[in-house]
Amino acid sequence: MKNKESLQTAMDRRLSFLDELPSCHPALMQRIAQEEEPVMKKRLSLGLVIALVIVSLSVIAVAAGLLLSPRVTASQLAVRELEKAYGVSEEMLSFFQREEEELADGTFRVTFRSGGELGYVLGSYTVDVKDGKASASWTHDGENTAGGFDAEAWGPEQMKQMMAVSSDASGIKAYTKRAEAIAAKHGYSEEEPASDDNIRDYGPDKREADKTAAMEARKLSEQQMVDIAREFIISNYSLTEEQISRLDLFTEINAEEGNAWYETIQDKPCFLVEYLLDKDDYTESLGADPNYVRNNSYYKVFVNVETGVIEQYEYYAGVGGIS
Amino acid sequence: MAQDPRREWLENAVARWEKPILHLCYAYLGDVALAEDAVQETFFKAWKHYDQFRGEAEEKTWLMRIAINHCKDQQKSAWFRNTDRSVTPDTLPEGSEPFTMRDDTVTRAVMSLPPKLKEVTLLRWYQGMTLEETARVLHAPRSTVNFRLKKAKTMLKAELEEWYDEE
Numbered sequence: 001m002k003n004k005e006s007l008q009t010a011m012d013r014r015l016s017f018l019d020e021l022p023s024c025h026p027a028l029m030q031r032i033a034q035e036e037e038p039v040m041k042k043r044l045s046l047g048l049v050i051a052l053v054i055v056s057l058s059v060i061a062v063a064a065g066l067l068l069s070p071r072v073t074a075s076q077l078a079v080r081e082l083e084k085a086y087g088v089s090e091e092m093l094s095f096f097q098r099e100e101e102e103l104a105d106g107t108f109r110v111t112f113r114s115g116g117e118l119g120y121v122l123g124s125y126t127v128d129v130k131d132g133k134a135s136a137s138w139t140h141d142g143e144n145t146a147g148g149f150d151a152e153a154w155g156p157e158q159m160k161q162m163m164a165v166s167s168d169a170s171g172i173k174a175y176t177k178r179a180e181a182i183a184a185k186h187g188y189s190e191e192e193p194a195s196d197d198n199i200r201d202y203g204p205d206k207r208e209a210d211k212t213a214a215m216e217a218r219k220l221s222e223q224q225m226v227d228i229a230r231e232f233i234i235s236n237y238s239l240t241e242e243q244i245s246r247l248d249l250f251t252e253i254n255a256e257e258g259n260a261w262y263e264t265i266q267d268k269p270c271f272l273v274e275y276l277l278d279k280d281d282y283t284e285s286l287g288a289d290p291n292y293v294r295n296n297s298y299y300k301v302f303v304n305v306e307t308g309v310i311e312q313y314e315y316y317a318g319v320g321g322i323s
Numbered sequence: 324m325a326q327d328p329r330r331e332w333l334e335n336a337v338a339r340w341e342k343p344i345l346h347l348c349y350a351y352l353g354d355v356a357l358a359e360d361a362v363q364e365t366f367f368k369a370w371k372h373y374d375q376f377r378g379e380a381e382e383k384t385w386l387m388r389i390a391i392n393h394c395k396d397q398q399k400s401a402w403f404r405n406t407d408r409s410v411t412p413d414t415l416p417e418g419s420e421p422f423t424m425r426d427d428t429v430t431r432a433v434m435s436l437p438p439k440l441k442e443v444t445l446l447r448w449y450q451g452m453t454l455e456e457t458a459r460v461l462h463a464p465r466s467t468v469n470f471r472l473k474k475a476k477t478m479l480k481a482e483l484e485e486w487y488d489e490e
Binding site for chain 1: 333355370
């Protein structure tokens with residue numbers, strides 16, 4: 001560029017009004033002083049931040065005309081808490097299985113459990129949400145995660161590397177092998193899932209009956225429920241216009257098999273809306289674009305057929321070899 | 324009593340980089356309040372993660388990376404996307420320093436670029452970073468940055484022909 005300096009000068013001159021603004025220094029120092037205050041005060045401040053997060057989530061939902069179940073709100077909060085406390089992004093959560101449970105004292109517990117070869121190295125994250133406050137813990141808390149795949153506990157640093165090779169079979173094989181070796185060294189074996197009578201008794205007949213009951217309870221049209229789910233996906237994941245244009249509805253509206261997309265979730269009759277966000281035609285090298293992990297994404301939203309409330313949602317980023 | 328080295332570093336960094344980062348964030352976001360927030364957030368994050376800072380040579384790159392990532396996050400928010408972000412005369416206040424029509428045209432043209440082209444333009448040509456530094460800020464290969472710069476140049480060329488040399 002011939003006039004690089006001129007471009008700088010021109011923009012500096014045109015944006016000179018910015019130089020008249022007060023410095024951020026006093027506000028920054030105040031914020032830092034608050035951060036350095038004793039733990040008790042910090043907790044209060046954290047509570048306030050969480051409360052604000054809930055408010056902002058509600059504002060987004062209300063702005064989009066969406067109604068979210070307390071379970072969904074808690075789940076959103078859990079996801080955000082993991083990002084804040086551990087730097088684990090929602091894309092990274094595709095390496096984990098999400099389990100949700102409401103405890104007797106009203107605490108909503110969300111567990112993100114990794115499995116298979118990665119079960120030991122990635123461990124499990126647990127987030128307890130109560131009265132709008134979230135607290136997270138990890139099975140590897142306190143362990144050293146530095147040093148790439150040489151570390152024995154893998155956090156965001158390693159997951160980023162895993163995501164970068166998510167379409168490369170040999171790359172996946174390499175880190176999986178390493179994870180297996182670490183797990184073996186620690187004598188790790190995957191926990192057997194607890195026996196659950198409810199699951200055992202939930203045979204095909206009951207499932208079919210629940211699906212039909214959910215369908216018959218419908219008060220909203222399938223198109224309305226698809227629209228609700230779509231709005232939720234767009235607002236919750238802040239999709240760009242370009243991504244919105246690529247959203248591909250997988251759920252079949254007015255399916256021949258009438259109850260195919262109906263489910264009962266937590267005793268609530270729901271319609272399942274699935275959307276795919278197909279891989280874009282990126283010309284850049286794979287892994288170079290920070291947004292590439294959003295490719296091959298897959299969204300599931302369960303919409304209450306009577307009220308339109310979103311009862312549950314899931315998201316898979318398509319990392320870790322899932323596509 | 325000796326000052327906390329982290330605080331001392333922050334004081335110096337704010338004095339040195341506050342304005343360049345404010346200009347960068349404003350040119351990226353086109354909103355004074357958001358840009359001011361971005362600057363404060365940048366220094367706050369830098370202070371919190373001071374242990375990751377690798378030394379003087381990396382300071383600008385590191386701070387610019389934090390700033391640009393924050394701006395990108397802002398841009399992804401539903402609220403940001405649902406607000407009209409076109410750069411009109413009303414949205415670009417006048418400063419105390421006199422400017423020419425051409426200064427105004429250049430600034431608006433850069434601010435109107437698509438985000439990925441805007442970020443490389445701002446870092447490379449406005450902030451005067453090298454290709455290597457720009458690539459490091461954006462966590463992108465040099466070839467990608469180069470490709471985007473060429474694309475940005477093509478888009479700006481129509482309006483700002485006299486600013487460029489043919490390669």
